Amino acid sequence: MVEDRRLGDAIAYTILTIGVLIVAFPVWLTFVASTWDNATIINGQLPLYPGPYLFENYYRILFVGTSGTTREPVIGMMFNSFVMAMAIALGKIFISVLSAYAIVYYRFPFRMAAFWIIFVTLMLPVEVRIFPTFKVVSDLRMLDSYQGLAVPLIASATGTLLFRQFFMTIPDELLEASKIDGAGPFKFFKDTVWPLSLTTIAALFVIQFIYGWNQYLWPLLVTTKDSMQTIVIGIRKMIVTSDALTEWQLAMATAMLAMLPPVLVVIAMQRLFVKGLVETEK
């Protein structure tokens, strides 16, 4: 049996390694491309090892910008993307925690109706309601602003649903014990529900931050100024150049930079995830 397991392990590792290589190779290639000059890339002679232009390329793209279509330095785009992703993630958490708390713990008329209305919006992502949403945002003069970028994407049911399911697993006795201990609705939320929800909040934060960071269609519509564009839009503008050479080394450097914040968020939150998963007991 020991032999068998060793063979099984070997097969598993082989498959895993192949999987990792398939995922990692394009990332590596992107990195390598961002460390050479454009001539090398255009020639089709890109080596598989990093070149000498790492600092030059990254400095240029972060603080100077390309010479082609969008001349904004990427640091500004990253800031825009970061503000948008944070606003979406935090705004969603704020709204969905409150709405789920209301739906689970308060008895008000049409409570279930309210829940179902929220639920139904799951079937209406931004892409479906894009015209009316654009009209509203434009009428509110929120084009080319952070509010315009973030607010329409904050409204969605996923978070409410997630927190509702989580709150329903908190035993009623905890609420009753809190009542007897003299904690009102707000105190119960602050002292008990919020600390118990931290892991769920972390999970939602990760998902929503990445969701916000990767937005393409919506920022494309509501931002026209270069100073308001997000990094995802920036990459596209760098690649699609009509009558000039694409500065591939800079586009690739931007891609690497665009990848960085979501990765950092995942790594940072993963710790909280695991800690929470181990410690949570209701």
Added chain:
Amino acid sequence: MAQVTLSNVKKVYAGGVEAVKGVSFDIPDGGFCVLVGPSGCGKSTLLRMVAGLETISAGEVAIGERVVNQVEPADRDIAMVFQNYALYPHMSVYDNMAYGLRNRGTPKDEIEKRVAEAARILAIEPFLQRRPRQLSGGQRQRVAMGRAIVRKPQVFLFDEPLSNLDAKLRVQMRVEIKKLQRALGVTAIYVTHDQVEAMTLSDKLVVMNGGQVEQIGVPSEVYRKPASRFVATFIGSPPMNLLPGKVDGPGIVALGEAILQARDLREDLPAGTAVEVGLRPEDVEIASEGAAGSLPFDVDFVEELGATQLFHGRLAEHGFVMQAATGDVAAQPGRLWITVDPDRVHVFDAATGLRLGRA
């Protein structure tokens, strides 16, 4: 500390289900009242109404002199121990106990003093900085008790607090709860479905069934003079034997051919009235064969309980159980002759199930 008075308390749920159908009794200051009954009898609902966790549909609940129907749970000056302990999982044991006091604005040094005191009484001092999940069931139970004690409430409410513990720990905690309640002198209401807990803990036993009170009394009285067939079979283990019979004259009942004296039988009943005769397994005595007033009991098999044995068999054509100290009777199938002290023969109305006792 205060007495608790319930007057005609009712609970009707939105669907029209009547969970508690008008219950009245009072618990004296410092008394230990146990509500006992099968699942769904309304005992927990009643307790939760006293706690303020359920609204009171009709009637009045008073703690001390104050009617608390409209008072928030936090302001009723009660403390509750829940079946699953309901400890805050993200707080240390210390914080679990201190939380209610902090919410009330108790000064910090007073909180420290009270928690330390409660921890000493309950022997949970080493665990004060731990989280509930790091504790065993018995320790969590103590913390839940501690949370109630530090509040120095007028009334303790216990909602089946021992049912999540193993049998051995349950007996131990039962004794501790009783001792603690005596020492603190706080009025207590305790809900359980375990009749042993009910008997051992209570000064005042309230037996409930179907949303109504079947009997209220001190445990020994409930045991000796059950007010109804339900109480008779619910209180006592193994349960009382019930055999159909007839009134045969003043103080005499007939079980088929056999005749039995029942001292506590109403005298105004006409002969031939259908009754049910209740005999507790532990009240049965062995008689010599064919002795006057003895009944034949055919033993089918014997259960060994250690100190005692249970004899299962048939008496007057009906299933019957007798309990005897091990060694008193040969533990084998066969015919035994038994008698029962006329004081310990219970007679119930066959139709209503109520006790047909002397006034």
